[in-house]
Amino acid sequence: MRQTFRLFALLLRGYLRDRTALFFSLIVPLMLMVIFGYLNLGDFGRVSVAIDDQSKNQSSAQLVQILKGIETLQLTDLPTDQALTKLRRTELDMLIVIPQEFAIAPARPGQNVPQIVVYGDDARPQQVAVGRQIVAQVIDRLSFAITQTAPVIGVKEETVQGVRLRYVDFLVPGILGVNIMQLAIFSVAFALVADKQRGVLRRIMATPVRVPNLLAAHVLTRLIIATGQVAVLLLVALVLFSVTIVGGLAPLFVVALLGSILFLTIGFALAGWATTENQVPAIAQLITLPQFFFSGVFFSKNAAPALIRPVTNLLPLTLLNDALREISVQGATLWDVRTQILGLLIWTVAGFILAVRLFRFEKF
Amino acid sequence: MTPIVQVNDLRKRYGEIEAVRGISFFVESGEVFGLLGPNGAGKTTTVEILEGLRKADGGAATVAGVDVFRDPAGVKRRIGVQLQASAFPDNLTARETVRFFAACYDLVVDELALLRQVELEERARQPQAKLSGGQRQRLSIATALVNQPQVLFLDEPTTGLDPQARRNLWELIRSIQARGTTVFLTTHYLDEAEILCDRVAIMDEGNIVALDPPRKLIDDLLGRGFTKPVLQQKANLEDVFLDLTGHEIRDA
Numbered sequence: 001m002r003q004t005f006r007l008f009a010l011l012l013r014g015y016l017r018d019r020t021a022l023f024f025s026l027i028v029p030l031m032l033m034v035i036f037g038y039l040n041l042g043d044f045g046r047v048s049v050a051i052d053d054q055s056k057n058q059s060s061a062q063l064v065q066i067l068k069g070i071e072t073l074q075l076t077d078l079p080t081d082q083a084l085t086k087l088r089r090t091e092l093d094m095l096i097v098i099p100q101e102f103a104i105a106p107a108r109p110g111q112n113v114p115q116i117v118v119y120g121d122d123a124r125p126q127q128v129a130v131g132r133q134i135v136a137q138v139i140d141r142l143s144f145a146i147t148q149t150a151p152v153i154g155v156k157e158e159t160v161q162g163v164r165l166r167y168v169d170f171l172v173p174g175i176l177g178v179n180i181m182q183l184a185i186f187s188v189a190f191a192l193v194a195d196k197q198r199g200v201l202r203r204i205m206a207t208p209v210r211v212p213n214l215l216a217a218h219v220l221t222r223l224i225i226a227t228g229q230v231a232v233l234l235l236v237a238l239v240l241f242s243v244t245i246v247g248g249l250a251p252l253f254v255v256a257l258l259g260s261i262l263f264l265t266i267g268f269a270l271a272g273w274a275t276t277e278n279q280v281p282a283i284a285q286l287i288t289l290p291q292f293f294f295s296g297v298f299f300s301k302n303a304a305p306a307l308i309r310p311v312t313n314l315l316p317l318t319l320l321n322d323a324l325r326e327i328s329v330q331g332a333t334l335w336d337v338r339t340q341i342l343g344l345l346i347w348t349v350a351g352f353i354l355a356v357r358l359f360r361f362e363k364f
Numbered sequence: 365m366t367p368i369v370q371v372n373d374l375r376k377r378y379g380e381i382e383a384v385r386g387i388s389f390f391v392e393s394g395e396v397f398g399l400l401g402p403n404g405a406g407k408t409t410t411v412e413i414l415e416g417l418r419k420a421d422g423g424a425a426t427v428a429g430v431d432v433f434r435d436p437a438g439v440k441r442r443i444g445v446q447l448q449a450s451a452f453p454d455n456l457t458a459r460e461t462v463r464f465f466a467a468c469y470d471l472v473v474d475e476l477a478l479l480r481q482v483e484l485e486e487r488a489r490q491p492q493a494k495l496s497g498g499q500r501q502r503l504s505i506a507t508a509l510v511n512q513p514q515v516l517f518l519d520e521p522t523t524g525l526d527p528q529a530r531r532n533l534w535e536l537i538r539s540i541q542a543r544g545t546t547v548f549l550t551t552h553y554l555d556e557a558e559i560l561c562d563r564v565a566i567m568d569e570g571n572i573v574a575l576d577p578p579r580k581l582i583d584d585l586l587g588r589g590f591t592k593p594v595l596q597q598k599a600n601l602e603d604v605f606l607d608l609t610g611h612e613i614r615d616a
């Protein structure tokens with residue numbers, strides 16, 4: 001422990017003296033955020049949704065009313081067959097079918113729960129993801145209100161205020177997750193492989209230093225930097241994009257840091273394995289790209305082929321993004337996202353073991 | 365007294381290359397031992413096996429009473445090393461660099477005293493990367509002394525240094541020896557070996573071809589009837605250089 005902290009103190013001091021590295025470690029995430037934020041904002045607009053209300057009762061009218069109140073959604077009434085055609089032509093993003101015996105009422109045991117069918121346009125997965133999330137949230141809140149037997153009318157107002165999910169709100173947790181992943185893996189892998197090539201690691205390994213302590217000191221150093229990065233990203237998200245963070249900042253930070261540690265261990269494993277700097281980007285891309293596409297950063301996770309979805313759902317970045325998004329968008333607490341946290345911890349342990357195992361200061 | 369380094373039939377190959385071909389020797393406690401040989405002779409390979417940094421393919425070796433193959437960490441605790449090619453962590457001062465290595469041994473040391481020992485006390489706050497070649501070698505020796513090693517391994521400590529800095533380093537090595545530390549060094553400079561080492565081993569293509577005190581090796585050669593083709597000059601160019609530029613170290 002003492003060894004870890006003494007090494008950490010010196011590594012951090014060295015890192016903070018390196019102004020260029022420091023600059024880039026804070027500027028790059030900022031740029032990513034701004035670029036992705038603006039790019040996606042521009043082309044996103046609103047989600048166009050068709051509603052086929054087959055029940056036309058009080059309950060369905062109430063649901064439609066709530067959905068209409070949400071600014072992100074652009075609602076039209078259309079029968080299913082027409083809507084599906086439009087959907088295929090990508091003139092629509094989503095179709096919501098409200099079945100005939102729809103009711104907003106507490107379900108009794110054995111009774112069928114009313115099923116709302118949601119069709120999404122595969123070509124516009126981002127919009128569909130946002131739309132689905134909004135619908136899910138509205139239904140969550142309605143159900144919650146029902147089971148709490150709170151007056152439904154009161155809930156309606158709350159819902160209209162609460163569900164103001166815009167695309168940035170959906171995007172920011174994802175960007176946060178991606179940044180955490182990229183920075184942790186790339187910065188660590190490059191720096192350590194450089195150390196390896198210059199012979200720094202050889203010199204250190206000529207001492208009886210305990211490898212887990214050395215790795216932990218490196219992890220702690222990067223964690224301090226990562227904390228700064230997360231803070232900057234959140235600040236920009238709040239100030240520039242006025243992102244709504246429904247859940248607390250504290251749980252968001254906790255999960256973000258857990259994610260950082262996880263990806264740092266993966267970065268170390270990669271750095272331990274690689275012998276030249278040229279190997280780093282290739283392998284790093286191999287690790288990060290699939291996650292980038294399949295873990296719901298910019299695209300809905302459901303855009304991944306169903307066959308591989310069981311796998312993509314377990315990817316580290318998927319777990320991280322899910323947790324961040326649930327906290328940020330749905331106001332989840334740490335306890336609510338405990339499955340994801342558990343998943344992150346399992347990955348972290350695996351990453352650390354891998355890092356210690358693969359740690360080679362030179363190839364022999 | 366048992367030798368502090370014992371090597372028996374040590375072997376190492378890299379694929380096709382037989383870098384070390386079954387060498388045996390020992391180093392007495394307290395001596396300065398030199399391993400000489402042309403490029404690629406296998407010096408670094410031998411030294412780094414003894415330091416617990418490379419795995420051997422065969423043979424046996426003990427350093428400071430510890431079996432190198434069984435307990436490399438135990439060896440590392442008892443020795444100090446300067447590698448032929450290595451670098452220090454980025455962006456640390458000379459003093460912090462010493463502290464970093466002390467932390468690697470989980471020791472707290474008087475960093476300034478160590479820097480004083482290698483005549484770098486005034487450079488304590490200077491970034492390590494901005495030290496001159498000679499200063500960096502001395503810092504490197506300071507980092508190798510943090511654990512008060514029983515054996516100090518120096519792989520080509522004077523390569524790339526000017527004559528003054530080399531002589532300065534010889535003084536330092538002698539003072540380390542005077543404190544009772546065994547010094548095991550490699551070098552290409554034969555004058556250095558002659559002046560500094562109590563005994564030298566000459567290595568060629570993975571074998572030790574001679575091992576004796578320098579004086580004895582020279583006498584043996586003369587005994588075999590060797591004469592230099594040209595008469596030994598009374599002075600050489602290095603003497604001229606030192607006469608013109610003085611013996612004072614330049615970058616202290």
Ligand SMILES: Nc1ncnc2c1ncn2[C@@H]1O[C@H](COP(=O)(O)OP(=O)(O)OP(=O)(O)O)[C@@H](O)[C@H]1O
Pocket residue numbers: 363364378381383401402403404405406407408409410448
């Ligand atoms: N890591 C390695 N992989 C493959 N071959 C190696 C490796 N290290 C050394 N060799 C080879 O082993 C032989 C001995 O190398 P070594 O570095 O021990 O020589 P040396 O006597 O220290 O040479 P120098 O005086 O140039 O430092 C050389 O032929 C070298 O090419």
Ligand SMILES: [Mg+2]
Pocket residue numbers: 407408409448519
């Ligand atoms: Mg060598």
